[in-house]
Amino acid sequence: MTQAVTDLYVSAGLPDYYVNVFFFPIQQSLRYVAGKEASRVIWIEIIHVARNWDGVDLEGPSKFKEAVNRVTEPYVRDDIHFEYVVIEGPAALWQINGIDPPESFGPEQQYVATQNKKLLDDLHQRLLSH
Structure with a gap:
């Protein structure tokens, strides 16, 4: 699943090192849905920072949810409560x-954004080589 998630964001033009995937197992006695203990639950929290929804484009969220559903489909069955949310x-x-990643700069600061993109790319390559 982690590679499929990474590929989804890379296909949207983001560098792979923007994508972080963490799995946190939670013991059954601490999982509840509708106030009842739930034995089969998958809950995904997606945090978007590099790209945010503008509130106008109504197709974007639908397309994104379809893409998430395609990525998660192999892991979700009818007997599992599956839920996700995107937090911006x-x-x-x-x-x-x-x-600061390039996305944190406005149009008038594109020189710094470009420099920081290069710094991040170089850092990523160094970390991969260790």
């Missing part, structure tokens, strides 16, 4: 290893 955050409050 402002790019201006985002950093990767102390570097």
Whole structure:
């Protein structure tokens, strides 16, 4: 699933190192749906910072949900409660290893955005080589 999620974002033009996937198992006695203990639950929280919904484009959210459903379909069965939510955050409050990603800059700051993109790409390559 992690590669499929990464591929989804890369196909939208984002670098692969923007994609983080974490799995947190939660013991059954701590999982509830509708106030009742739930044994078979998948809950996904997707945090978008690099791209946000503009509130106008009505097709974008539908297409994104269709893409998420395609990625998750192999893991979800009828006997599983499956739910996800997309939470959006402002790019201006985002950093990767102390570097502001290009999306955090406005149009008048594109030189800095380009420089920071190069720094992030170089950092990613260094981390991959370790």
